[in-house]
Amino acid sequence: MIDGLTGALLHIFTPMPFLYVLIGTVAGIVVGAIPGLSGAMLIALTLPLTFYMEPVNAIVLLIGMYVGSITGGLITATLLRMPGTPSNVVTTFDGHPMAMAGRPGRALGLGIAASFMGGLVSWVVLLFLAKPLSIWATRFGPFEYFTLILMAMVLIASVSQGSMVKGLVAGFLGMLVSMPGVDPSAGQPRLTWDWYVLNGGLKLLPVLIGIFAVSQVIGDIVTIGKRMERVETRVSGMLMTVKDWRDQMWNMLRSSAIGTAVGILPGIGASIGSIMAYTTARNMSRRPEEYGKGSEEGIVASEAANNATIGGALIPLIAMGIPGSVIDAILIGALMIHSITPGPTLFITNSDVVWAMIAAALVANVVMYVVMMGSVRVVARIMYVPRTFMLPVILVFCVIGTFALDNTMFDVWVMLAFGVLGFAMEKGGFPLGPFVIGFVLAPLMEEKLRSGLMMTAGSIEPIFTRPLPLIFLLISILLLLLPAFRAWRVARSARRRLDARADGASS
Amino acid sequence: MVITARWALGVSLFFILGCLAVLWETRDIPPGTFEPLGSAPVPQATALLIIALSLAVAARSWRTLTGGERDPAPEIVDEARPLDAVVTGVLTVIYVAVLGAHVLDFAPLTALYLILTIGYLIRFRVRGLVLAALVAVIMGWGAAFVFTRLFVVDLPGL
């Protein structure tokens, strides 16, 4: 193992492979940071280019892009409240308030350090536990998935800010919007109004770009006339101090572990990892009231987890040939073009490629950290680019990015429509976070439930008889009750204080 | 508060209409054969939940608008410029429609769109326009170059 790894590392540090890691990571960061463009699009578009490259160069380039794009998305999530990729949605909850409070450097610094840490933790797991973990992951049946996703869904209630009812409406609406198209559980179209373009449904990226980026652009244009209160910006506090590391270490490790575990499970990706880590951090925090208003812990949890899913998702890919995420499926395509088929024998047939992938995941993570830290000062100035120029340019990026993803103009119209919807929802006080979570999770949840029912001929008994589903179900119930319990305790202590004061007054 | 309530009322009514359309569309989805649920119940249940919750939101917003729960502070005069958003929106819709109609090439069309939109937002100040033209040209031809030459994809347009 040591031989393979050091060999691959030495190889990566020869000029060409290193150049590819560097190009990939930087391109990933840039594309991830531009609202409207996404890592998945970049990697899909780069795939044909890798055709004429050495296999190792091709794979390190793509892995660099993967790592870079997930991290780059945090820049605009923090500074403009436009998440660059779906996995950065949760980062906007705390990153943007903190940046608006005049500490964009601090917010970015925390996010970058957490990303680095998340990448590192999952990389170590990838290195040592790839085989046993991916075999464990194959035992995850439909009911395990269903209850796991149910658990994540319950979190919708706890991440919504403001009115609970409006949060629920937004969450259910996200679920509903994900349902048109050919229903995978029956192979039949539904909710298409006999219109063939809806057979493919409303896709994640157009909806996401619309509801976050475009709606934010509309909102910014409306307020363009307002004099921006020029917040005092300090880019200081970027590098985390020893105390910061000590305070955040446990949170980082836990969030990275959650991200890695979610990454290993095939088919569910970085966004779920960051949601779960964020909510766990909030539920275990001593200062849960700060979440959503610029909590440092919140940024750390979200970013550590979404980067950890990268290493996690590579685990089943390398050990079994099973893609752990959408981007991994494209990576498999890139390998196939070079006559390399990921599968259980990949270590035997193409160990150089496997080690290159593992080494690239590490090197790209380090490159990402250095590049991001080096450029934060410049990047933070995005906040001061005149909006009159920036917003139309962002709109053009949104149009190109949405179109290039699947080559249909319909997606562009979907994006614009959801931009307007997102703007109206924001105005009406409906939170957008739950909408996206519902949109991402509902199709999986329904498909897994119905697959499970197909297996058992209609019985949901395994949920109660198998250990993991039962645990997930219990945790979901607990999570549902926790906020209510908290509220009750707060109310009780307030009443006691009141009683005590009343007693004091009467005596 | 009043503004939010007004929007919330409109949005929740819109949701209710949308959900009614969904319920209508699910009326003749066949029941499942491989499992008891089929394709219809999940969207139906979701739509019904949204309707119920939206009614609650609408009722509450209605009370805010009509009831005595007026904010004690006078409404702050909004400096917002909704007209800007409308004009930008119309320009964007025209831009996308023309792209989809394949009558003009991507690069000049994008440049034109950017000059018009940025120009309008800066009220056609001459100094700003020069910069806008520069940005427009870079974006138009730059993006066309990156996407059609580097990545071999078809941009919309001609």
Added chain:
Amino acid sequence: MVLNFTRSVALATAVLAGLSTAAHAEWPEKPIKVIVPFKAGGTSDQVVRAFQAAIQENDLLPQPLTVVNVGGHFSIGARQVMEAQPDGYTFLSLHIALMGGEGGGIFDFGYRDFEPVATTGEFCVLPVVRKDSGIDSVDELLQKAKDEPDTLLFGANLGAINHMGGILLQNLVDGAKFRFVQIGGGTANFTALTGNQTNASVLSAAEVANFTRNPDGTEIADTQIKPLAYTGAERVEGLPDVPTMQELGYDMTYCVQSWWFAPKGTPQEAIDGVADALQKATQTDRVKKFYDDKMFGPVFLRGEEMAASLDDTWARIEPVAKQAAQK
């Protein structure tokens, strides 16, 4: 004035008409688009890209072939090509899913709405079960499906290729019935079988070889699955010990061919031009290597031959597609 206008319109039309015939005369004068109605990276995409590279490397066409991936449901990309200008610059690459969708009533168009261009290569599938299932042959599998109908869990992507494969299998014996479970494509089914969640599925030859064989052809020690038979006409080179269905006495072949189509009305010279280039490309090392890697059969059809083969496949697949769609 009015007259003038009409005349100029007439003139313009004539000029345009002249231009377009001139364009046809010099086909191809611009890059040729091939729409792959799936995301980049899948098998269909790899087929087209292998041909694209072979054509480029050997200058088989004077203009480049550009691959356009249209994601979402495959009917969207197919429909785009059906409605595209039949100017000889738009083509479609698709497989049996087109017939599955039409037969199942998912959409109301089909292979007859396109001009057939060429068939390039095919892969056939293998029924697979878990090693510890106690099932050692297709006979035993179907017997069990008959003795205990609706209990063997068959992983499939409902309405898709592997689902139709499963239906063809159970149709071989009266009364045999699998219980189909929505799992997904080949890799997802391998995962489900390995995790003991399902009992059977069909996988492509390349998938079986990849998941069960070492590079030297021996079996991987800890693999959980085994193939029972091959649905091609002859044994596949990479899995020489697996019998064909026909050897076992079952009249079943189920192979998925890559079809290239053009919109109806595409000029014949464009169709022939692309078909020529594809035919030459099948003789290149790049495509040969690709066929070997993916264990594709090197079938190549065009013109009347292809049209007849499509009709034949439709006759076999339509009823199965109906069954798959539960109608």
